Amino acid sequence: MAIETGKLTVETIQSSKINSVDFSKLDFGRIFTDHMFVCDYVDGKWQNPEIKPYQAMTFEPSARVFHYGQAVFEGMKAYKDENGKVFLFRPKQNFDRINKSAARLAMPEFPEDYFFEGLETLLKLDNEWIKAGVGNSLYIRPFVIATEPAISASPASTYRFMIICSPAKSYYNSPVRVLIAEEFSRSADGGIGFAKAAGNYAGQFYPTSLAQKEGFQQVIWTDANTHKYLEEAGTMNVFFRINDKLVTAPTSDRILDGITRKSIIQLAEDLNIECEVRQIAVGEIKTAAREGNLKEVFGVGTAAVVSPVSAFQHQGELFEVPEIEDSYGKLFKETLLNIQNNISEDIHGWRYEVK
Ligand code: COI
Numbered sequence: 295m296a297i298e299t300g301k302l303t304v305e306t307i308q309s310s311k312i313n314s315v316d317f318s319k320l321d322f323g324r325i326f327t328d329h330m331f332v333c334d335y336v337d338g339k340w341q342n343p344e345i346k347p348y349q350a351m352t353f354e355p356s357a358r359v360f361h362y363g364q365a366v367f368e369g370m371k372a373y374k375d376e377n378g379k380v381f382l383f384r385p386k387q388n389f390d391r392i393n394k395s396a397a398r399l400a401m402p403e404f405p406e407d408y409f410f411e412g413l414e415t416l417l418k419l420d421n422e423w424i425k426a427g428v429g430n431s432l433y434i435r436p437f438v439i440a441t442e443p444a445i446s447a448s449p450a451s452t453y454r455f456m457i458i459c460s461p462a463k464s465y466y467n468s469p470v471r472v473l474i475a476e477e478f479s480r481s482a483d484g485g486i487g488f489a490k491a492a493g494n495y496a497g498q499f500y501p502t503s504l505a506q507k508e509g510f511q512q513v514i515w516t517d518a519n520t521h522k523y524l525e526e527a528g529t530m531n532v533f534f535r536i537n538d539k540l541v542t543a544p545t546s547d548r549i550l551d552g553i554t555r556k557s558i559i560q561l562a563e564d565l566n567i568e569c570e571v572r573q574i575a576v577g578e579i580k581t582a583a584r585e586g587n588l589k590e591v592f593g594v595g596t597a598a599v600v601s602p603v604s605a606f607q608h609q610g611e612l613f614e615v616p617e618i619e620d621s622y623g624k625l626f627k628e629t630l631l632n633i634q635n636n637i638s639e640d641i642h643g644w645r646y647e648v649k
Contacts, residue, residue, distance in 0.1 A: 365492035
């Protein structure tokens, strides 16, 4: 069936695949909902926004994204409360960031009305896929790729913007062990580290696979020049708790301006927890760990929410970070999830109801 709603064309599925999905066993990002949003940039403008059944797509082998990695994405989540209301969390931040990422990769910015109309219509169509209850969510992946079939090394003249959705539980099932980078780098000054560019993730896979062989799940990246300062983990920003004070690295052109990160900095203020945003030397964390002052390390991000780090290694020396009773990480996770799931008051106006 095809219906015209404003600018958006909607083609719905014949029959849903939802009954074949076991929502109690979800591996992150492997199952996708019934529909997807698609919009093409052609002749200098975004046109023909449409929602259609989730399906494979055809591109020419010469499409520029395959050769030069002109691709950016976002990670968002939708939550359902006990009354069936659906909420997004600070979605304007994701919208602004995908356009910031796109601009850095010489890609055209996407219009706000198309973004919200497409996203909200998609969530209403795939509403059954959003399960109520803290810990359940629908992970939303907006992304943009260069589609022009031409392989000269220059920006494309055609692009595709899409949104796909995947029901999610937790990203990590247990605390993560991390390796602090000494040789490889994720990003450099003047580079694309701040952007949610596909290549930022591809570049991490090899060093992360080496870390995984040593029994670590992630790498904590250090500054490319000296490898002395802690920056961010592969899919998360990172916080350290030294005694009762939190520290996290400032954002820069090397570090992703994480929405969970900035929400936690605000929650720390609300909860009267001191939080310093400043450079953090690896040596400072090692000293704190040796002296028993490093109480917690946790990564934060949309997919992972708040993920405790149970150990880190640097220059062959392993530091365990044992779980503690009054964990800030747990407190932030609970506070954030309660806001996201419409359980607690939302004093900052972060919830966005999809009506
Ligand atoms: C997110 O937290 O949304 C991310 O971008 C992580 C993703 C690479 C799985």
